[in-house]
Amino acid sequence: MLKKNTSLKLIKYYNYINYNLIYDNKAINRYKKENYEISQDKTRSLELLKKAIFNIKNCSLKKQAKNIVFCDGNPKSKIMFIGEAPGANEDEEGLPFVGRAGMLLDKMLAAINLDRKKVYISNIINYRPPENRRPTEEEIKRYLPYITRHIEIINPKIIVLLGSTAMNALIGGEEVISKMRGKWMEKKFGNCKTSVLITFHPAFLMRQPAQKKMAWIDLKMIRDKKNNLKI
Numbered sequence: 001m002l003k004k005n006t007s008l009k010l011i012k013y014y015n016y017i018n019y020n021l022i023y024d025n026k027a028i029n030r031y032k033k034e035n036y037e038i039s040q041d042k043t044r045s046l047e048l049l050k051k052a053i054f055n056i057k058n059c060s061l062k063k064q065a066k067n068i069v070f071c072d073g074n075p076k077s078k079i080m081f082i083g084e085a086p087g088a089n090e091d092e093e094g095l096p097f098v099g100r101a102g103m104l105l106d107k108m109l110a111a112i113n114l115d116r117k118k119v120y121i122s123n124i125i126n127y128r129p130p131e132n133r134r135p136t137e138e139e140i141k142r143y144l145p146y147i148t149r150h151i152e153i154i155n156p157k158i159i160v161l162l163g164s165t166a167m168n169a170l171i172g173g174e175e176v177i178s179k180m181r182g183k184w185m186e187k188k189f190g191n192c193k194t195s196v197l198i199t200f201h202p203a204f205l206m207r208q209p210a211q212k213k214m215a216w217i218d219l220k221m222i223r224d225k226k227n228n229l230k231i
Helices: 002-017 041-055 060-064 089-094 100-111 137-154 164-170 202-207 208-227
Strands: 080-085 120-123 158-162 185-189 193-197
Touching: 002 060, 041 137, 060 164, 080 164, 080 202, 089 100, 100 193, 100 208, 120 158, 137 164, 137 185, 137 193, 158 164, 158 208, 202 208
Parallel strands: 080 120, 080 158, 158 193
Antiparallel strands: 185 193
């Protein structure tokens, strides 16, 4: 049994670090949503937050986007992943991380026995920037209160920030992500006190596959923290 379990873990790991992954351009179909039973208060709070974002005034991103991209995953989860902003596939489906980077994120989650039914996913920005450009400082500042409120509603015990935009928006500072990743920090967002870990964005790992070995270290830290907190 031990040998079998070890083999399964190795298979997951080698699938994760495989540099020769073949991607297609078809987005992951996530229109079928799970029926998560959450409290009426949390349901109403999430609905009100989504409505507030939808009603943001004077936002050029909103005017050019097809859909608001609010969240995916389990709102009851105590593990929250936060990325940068939607891309073309996300804008089309109205869900985060459903394109090529989303496929890699799914593999990263599977490597530590997680999936989208066990985590909650959102972005700093809820509308796609044109040509998938990086959000401006003004745009990040505009949306920061909304992601802060989002965190407060979900109230996770673990937050994983994917990439430098999420890091700079919620942590601040002038350090580069290579120096900030792989370290647990205790942070407070509204009334939510949580443990935060920074790691590379899946899109970056697709461009720089050599960094996957560092991301694997971060993933194991998430796995160990989850086990220690008995999530």
